[in-house]
Amino acid sequence: MTRTVEYDVVVLGAGPTGENVAGRARDAGLSVAVVESELVGGECSYWACMPSKALLRPVVARADARRVPGLRQAVDGPLDVAAVLAHRDAYTSHWKDDGQVAWIDSIGARLYRGHGRLHGPRRVVVDGPEGEHHVLTARHAVAVCTGSRPALPELPGLAGAKAWTSREATSAQAVPGRLAIVGGGVVAVEMATVWQALGSRVTLLIRGAGALPRMEPFAGEQVLASLVEAGVDVRTGVSVAALVRDGDGGPVTVVLEGSDKFEADEVLLATGRAPRTDDIGLETVGLEPGGWLPVDDSLRVTGSDWLYGVGDVNHRALMTHQGKYQARIAGDAIAARAAGAEATETGRWGAHAATADHAAAPQVVFTDPEVGAVGLTLADAERAGHRVRAVDQDLTSVAGSGLYADGYRGHARIVVDLDREILLGATFVGPGVGELLHSATVAVAGEVPVDRLWHAVPAYPTISEIWLRLLEAYREDQG
Template sequence: MSTTTQTFDVVVIGAGPVGENVADRAVAGGLSAVIVESELVGGECSYWACDPSKGLLHPVHVHNELKAIPGLAKSASAPLDVDAVLAHRDRMASNWDDAPQVEWLNSAGIELVRGVGRLAGPRAVTVATPDGRTVRLTARHAVAVCTGSRAALPPLPNLEELRPWTSREATSAPAAPRRLAVLGAGVVAVEMATAWQALGSRVTLIAREATLLPRVEPFAAELVAESLRESGVDLRFGTTIAGAVRNAVDEVEITLSDGSTLIADELLLATGRAPRTDDLGLESVGLKPGAWLPTDDLFTVKGVDGDWLYAVGDVNGRALLTHQGKYQARIAGSVIVDRALQRGLDIRKWSRHVGTADLEAVPQVVFSDPEIASVGLTAAEAARAGRTVEIVDYQIGDVAGAFQYRPDYRGQARVLVDPARNTIVGATFAGPGVAELLYSATVAITGEVPLDRLWHAVPAFPTISEVWLRLLETHRDRAKEDSPS
């Protein structure tokens, strides 16, 4: 078995969107970079998460909306063409071929080493390649761990024999199962229940919680629950799986903790995420294998001597979202370059070296039906933090643009106002098409735009974005009612 030794300024473990962005920033800043990947270049998001899941969901959303639009309802009465949707999903996942991503790495001047990368002490990484070689990589300045997360599986007996789906199988399945049981109440559970029910599966969703999506505003979660029920999904709240077996005819026989039973062809376990750090060599630098890697706001790993080890993206547990990981990568890349070139760092909030948005304004879209778009605090989070906020709600369906979008529009908007600063600190929109409202809310929060200035941001008529004006009017009218006469 041969061994090769190479030295670079920056070594990145993990070639998903986060690792690609760290390496790209390093090279753009004049440093050399190598990226290590054990699977497909492009990572989880490209092949088993964001891209294929939205490839399944977008046709479902459009089909549902066509049913409500005058002049198109009749043409949308036919069921979805499942084979065409799955073919579209395959294209969105690049047919699980990473050649275009590898070509991009080459064009960006980033070296690629395929294999399993492990830390081997300070600034050192060993890679076991698929052909049995060992590559030893030394970093002059930084090692960035960008290995992401994996599905966290519950401690069910006979788990291997059950052959359950995780998010990977749910987004890449070649056909719709006749009966699908989903364990979980979070984003993956809701999105995959939405998709596969529309594609012909009979879906049962099993949730230990009393509601779906416990981290979003309750009104938004309830709108999604109502829609899932209307589509035919069987929602089982307040229970979980006590036991399950795969029988002789390849069915999954499930017993729930409330004593009821059901039979499915496939079981999706959507019960959270865990860091991909089990086989990373963390013990070689004094860290615990299998744990999240906590960082400071510059994405330097805590508990390691020197400023050379970074954890970026899901693996640090700060905000498990691809777009937020790419944001972190932009910050970390700037920090790595400027430290290497011995430039000073600006450690003030919202500077180019500090990941403030992870703490203040994390945007997220749940691509359920209806969509949920949120950024900043929810009312419950504000209460737990002891922050005083004013809650402003408005029914999006009362906006002319929403009626134009679809006459039966159902949706609600909420913003949280900090009365001391007169700025918005949280926003949630639930309804068809609301994902495109999210960036404006994110700008309002990160920019700390005073409400008096937001009055001058005029929404076009007739668009759904006019809900912003209605929220400001509602806040103004309430303030008049509360003011002493």
């Protein structure tokens, strides 16, 4: 049976981004349909942020405890693998989405289960799981919030190898004896941290010279050094040539370029992300299927007055918190335009401009040590033509680090725009530094002058006192 229903807004994808677009639109009094082909809550809730951080938390907490006198003896032993996995399962709601479905119902939006495709301007066709066929039309906007998926390399033997992606790595119910991880980004180093601590023998294969290539070089260096200390076999400057699985459940032979090879029980390919836009009908509105969606700062697709690309699909900042930020911007812009606003606030830092994607997008890597970064790296700032200075400090220069843990190791850097005397970026590496990041984000996003930051006094004795050391060093450099 085919039904045609009209809404003010149709949202494709019910992950955190789609949920937030729907919520903002409903807050403005607009009628909303949400279309989802998998679990409501999306990648973050079931295969990314939530399960990965649930797996990482006991690993990092144990590492921290082992550095505290009087406590290390109490945690001298292996992790309880069953309890760690059960904790992870609880945080994914055991891969059931009842709670998030209830939330969509509670805001008065209508959920359509099934695969949604654009079918011309302002029109979405949904094929339901039991043969239902719905045609949804949008008075004001269609928001594409379908996210991203793992991008897999073209390798001989890939199909037969049944390699893990991030989904399998965060949802596995048993620890592999030997795990090969291909990649050097966030997923690769976080999953190496988890599975090594849970008892797997991990080999990390990185094509480039180091890990976390989009961050300051010292971040990847310290994370890799810690992984090596934990027992991970880290190999840089290597490329995988082929994968060969021995039988249905046998080991995988990982063949490297140059003919070197070794065996693993599972292989995780953490080699990047691709947009989930290949089968959503983009061709019916003149766009290339399978590509990233080009958008303006209000998240409206270039050349359209009704189509929005929000979250991972626009490739601006592939992080859940940035997708939710974009959703708040897009939802408010859709509502303003629906109300007939003559102009939306799309100027720099306007209410309808996702400026932080360019200038102040924060990210935490939950390894041991943690990495927290916001804004531009030194190299990025120099490439952009800014006249900058990097100020570096060892985190052991503050009393709070020694109290946090014996043998604390960490590093901090701020990147200062010398012409405007504001911060363009900041990076911290060390145990617990994720909680330092929001202060840096406020400084970067708020363009707080350095001489004003001098009056933001950090509490003693905390690791936050590194701000004082950084600002002192900058003032000394300036003479």
